[in-house]
Amino acid sequence: MPSGVVAAKLRVGTAPACLVLNAVRVGGPAARDTITANTGLSAATVNRQITALADAGLIDERPDLVDGGGVGRPKIPLTLDRDQYCVAGMHVGARRTALVIADLGGRTLYSHAIRTQEFSGADPDEAVARLCEQLAELAARFSGRRVLWAGAALGGAVDADTGVVDHPILGWKQLPLGQRLHDALGVPVSVAEHVQAMAAAEVLLGGQMVSDDTVLFFYARETVGMALIIAGEVFQPGRGAGSVAGLPVAPGPLDVAPIAPLQSVIGTAALKAAAARLGVGDDAGVLADARARVLGDAVAVLRDVLDPDSVIVAGDAFAAHPQGLAPVQAAFDAASTTAWPLEITPTRYGVRVPETAPVAVALSAVYADPLGVVAGA
Template identity: 80%
Template sequence: MTGSGVVAARLRVGSAPASLVLNAIRVGGPSVREEITERAGLSAATVNRQITALCGAGLVDERPDLVEGRGVGRPRIPLTLDRDRFCVAGIHIGARRTALVIADLGGRTLYSHAVRTLELCDEGAAVAVERLCARLAELAGRFSGRRLLWAGAALGGAVDAETGVVDHPILRWRGEPLGRRLHETLGVPVSVSEHVQAMAAAELLLGGEVVPQRRGAALFFYARETVGMAMIIEDEVHQPIRGAGSIAALPVDPGPLDTAAIAPLQSVIGTAALKAAAARLGVNDDAGILADARARVLGEAVAVMRDVINPDSVIVAGAAFSAHPRGLAPIQAAFDAASTTPWPLEITPTRFGVHVPESAPVAVALAAVYADPLAVTAGITAP
């Protein structure tokens, strides 16, 4: 951890023995030691040592009240994640809406609160960051019976993961020390991530698989007021050394969404673009002609990236994908028509639905906890 209290986000499945055992208990529900040993892929002796340490740290509980029956011999006592002792704090700063969230050790939201981002920005970026940090601290203070372990932040724009310094072009933020200010306000380590990578991390880490599966490569595509994509490769979200790339300028055929023959993707999928197109055409914002056009644009854009990357799966998130009256069906149809890769691929929606923005910073915070749970609960930041 740097002197600023910022720890670079590492968005991956942990591989240390304590991490593997905690994950086996976390996603498997009440489990006896033999089941945990099988899921974690470790020796019984190693699992027993880790369980002793995790119980001592308050991360795991033995639950004799869950023993089934009274068979012959010593009863096998199930173990569960202790969801009552710790929590993490998260903040997702969107172009229009900011989500503040407190979650338990399993990623379950304990409380969330949304504010309109622009209402906090009228006095400049520094004041906005100060207000957001104070609001998150106030929210965390409502859970004083729990120990706050970590804080995660996710937002669009450029993020320096090592320092927590961020740029947000839409909000006109430049060089804002978001990570440091969160650490100073909350008093815990902080990790900051680009928001689409953080959403992909939620799919990877909070999805609930009993055993993390080798999943090949997955393309995660987000579209709301902004657009972005991330890659999950095996058990890790790809984080380029120089920061996330951008698909905002991906050229698309906008059809009725714009008067230009070719337009940048981000300029034609948001609320403002739909309102402008509706006014020009003399129709309502939710008119079928506009919904169909946006579905086609999105399907074709995802197809382009699919053909370039050739992932094993495609996950989509954001209101632009979910707003069509027929759901993903017209987007899938446009995707199928545009993709030149010779085998079919079904687009799948995020498992978090409309709550994907609030899941993103929670995943950023818990990635650090899951990577080295014993070090984090001891108040030590792993290198």
């Protein structure tokens, strides 16, 4: 029976039960022959997995959705059972912390945002305890559902095996967040670096089957980070996530130095300082244009090094320009030296991407071993 902290594998599992559950999740309502075609499994294997998943309360047969105008024996569609189970999640951000409860498809049932500053000055152990207690109280409101798993996502260093975290901005060092969350909720917990978790949401919570492409995911708000999605799995380096915070950029009016670290010129504090120095408003066009150019240049550098099939960007820094992503795209196009063109894609979750991150971490455990997780619960 799973317990304590379990390292998250940020992908859909490859066992037959995982493939069938994913096909129902992505394509539902889906008939058995459609699931067979989409998974590549035999009809007999699909039928066995459907029986097991239905007995576990993970999927439902829906005769009420049968097309009455069809010819021959009606095909009963299958859908996720979104009513029996849920997962709990916590995303600790530099400015805002999100506590969320979601169903098995990743749909938010309830979320609660807290200003991180409310506890950033508190003793770190006390701050973690308060957050875990608040998430447990939120989960208790859903007593009609069984919480299967909990996920946490945050910046800084994360030991996925132990759930021990460092968060330099908040002054957290070697805090056992995973174990504290397990003690508060009484369910298994997975903890992941937040940009990797956001990337996992694109893989696990979207309405698409797993792709073989390589995707560069780039996040910029108060902090910056990147993750790679390779053939449907978020790459998690053995020694923890790397950093693009120190990537050298030419900041222009955002800084007095000709070259500066990327993270130092992207956030709100940098914009306010530049605005004060130039005698303009925080939302001045010259600053918005400069930030868009810096971001486009930075993403172009990583694109040229990694050569991904696609690029997804997320975070307020990308969304803040009045013209949207167009200025970032223009800077990216001008800076990239790779021959073939590539269009930058915004995250499908918009401002909700931090909220989806811990949900993806929690659901990655369910999607990796659905029958095992339910049996353990």
